[in-house]
Amino acid sequence: MSITALRPTMRASRATIRGVALRRTFSSTTHNQASWGFIGLGQMGYNMAKNLRQKIPKEDTLYIQDVNSAATAKFVTEFPGADIIVSKTAREVAENAETIVSALPNPPLVKSVYESILSPGALPKFQNERLFIDTSTIDPTTSISVAETISQKGEGSFIDAPMSGGVVGASAGTLSFMLGCPDTLVPRATKVLSLMGRKVIHMGPPGSGLKAKLANNYLLALNNIAASEAMHMGIAWGLKPADLAGLINISTGKCWPSEVNNPVPGVVATSPASRNYDGGFGVALMNKDLKLALKACADANVSTALGDKAAEVYSAVEGDAELKSKDFSVVYRWLGGKE
Known part of the structure; x- marks a missing residue:
């Protein structure tokens, strides 16, 4: 058209x-x-x-x-x-x-x-x-x-x-x-x-499109950290990565970072994690969007419980010279997850 x-x-x-x-x-x-x-x-x-x-x-x-x-x-x-x-x-x-x-x-x-x-x-x-x-x-x-x-x-x-x-x-x-x-x-x-x-x-x-996008990316930022932590803990407990991801993705923990952009290398062949976290949505961009969402919340007097802690995580990952240019799922590597 x-x-x-x-x-x-x-x-x-x-x-x-x-x-x-x-x-x-x-x-x-x-x-x-x-x-x-x-x-x-x-x-x-x-x-x-x-x-x-x-x-x-x-x-x-x-x-x-x-x-x-x-x-x-x-x-x-x-x-x-x-x-x-x-x-x-x-x-x-x-x-x-x-x-x-x-x-x-x-x-x-x-x-x-x-x-x-x-x-x-x-x-x-x-x-x-x-x-x-x-x-x-x-x-x-x-x-x-x-x-x-x-x-x-x-x-x-x-x-x-x-x-x-x-x-x-x-x-x-x-x-x-x-x-x-x-x-x-x-x-x-x-x-x-x-x-x-x-x-x-x-x-x-x-302005409404941006407000919707920032709310979505706020949730995405938090889900990515949670998915990384869940995969990290399960693998550390001895669970197989593919089995754990498969269970999560048919259960209540299912989310985009677990199903499509899984942070563990090899779990999803097309995810950035499976190509050394290259490509995808950069850590700096996610950190930027999260901070934009938090600023918009502050401007509108909207309280959040998890956003500030998530921003600390992404700022720390962005501050790592080896990780800052990677996909934001590299939070898993920053946590010390087994690859």
């Missing part, structure tokens, strides 16, 4: 080598194919952008931007012949794309990127309203502020749409997105996000 629209009448033409823009001059030619933008080609964003490029019509243009030039160059080589333009800045993406998806690692960067898009002045107009979809996991306050600024400046609409499913889900196109936006934007956002995921769930007005 795609959203068809006219590009701005003052479109940048370009000479390209393997899809990378070398020169920009202005033309009055209009094009009926859709224009898309993707900002942020990290582990999640790269795979999401791949799914987007694979599923939109070949003649549609995808503008990509990331501070890591190696990532953008690699992306272009994966789609020979496709209309992909590497933009130097996020502003250039927004100038040329009607629908822009961003996947960024933290609140300050989201704020900085969108300020860079808006600060130079008005953006070119499209036939349809420009739509910004931010899939980053950040605090609701920052997201709502960005949405309000974009609306006040008349530059389009901004939706918070954090996702769940990890790198595996991003690669397979099976992510779940949680939307924070007005009801009127749900159909359009769903069409776009369905190109990169399997489920799109509207949670309420701006």
Whole structure:
């Protein structure tokens, strides 16, 4: 599916080598194919952008931007012949794309990127309203502020749409997105996000998607520690890892960290634990999300009993030079679990 629209009448033409823009001059030619933008080609964003490029019509243009030039160059080589333009800045993406998806690692960067898009002045107009979809996991306050600024400046609409499913889900196109936006934007956002995921769930007005994501990741953070401790104690008592995991996963202790992302190497062949905890959802990202959830709780006067202790655990794991770059299930190794 795609959203068809006219590009701005003052479109940048370009000479390209393997899809990378070398020169920009202005033309009055209009094009009926859709224009898309993707900002942020990290582990999640790269795979999401791949799914987007694979599923939109070949003649549609995808503008990509990331501070890591190696990532953008690699992306272009994966789609020979496709209309992909590497933009130097996020502003250039927004100038040329009607629908822009961003996947960024933290609140300050989201704020900085969108300020860079808006600060130079008005953006070119499209036939349809420009739509910004931010899939980053950040605090609701920052997201709502960005949405309000974009609306006040008349530059389009901004939706918070954090996702769940990890790198595996991003690669397979099976992510779940949680939307924070007005009801009127749900159909359009769903069409776009369905190109990169399997489920799109509207949670309420701006900021609601992030609130749902932070509640989910708070639970995930705690479940991961609990699953790691349960596997550690059972194996230390002499139980076989596969037998223990099998029992848990048909009993009341069943959870995603026990069934899909089991922290013990060899129990689940596709889990990060079975490849030395490489890939997956990084310790630093989990620690960030947990702290964002705790801050949002403090802002709303919501009390928690386990969050602060969990944050201590993830901070300690992140502080270990050998573990900080691993999947967050490496908590099992930090505990001293048998591998």
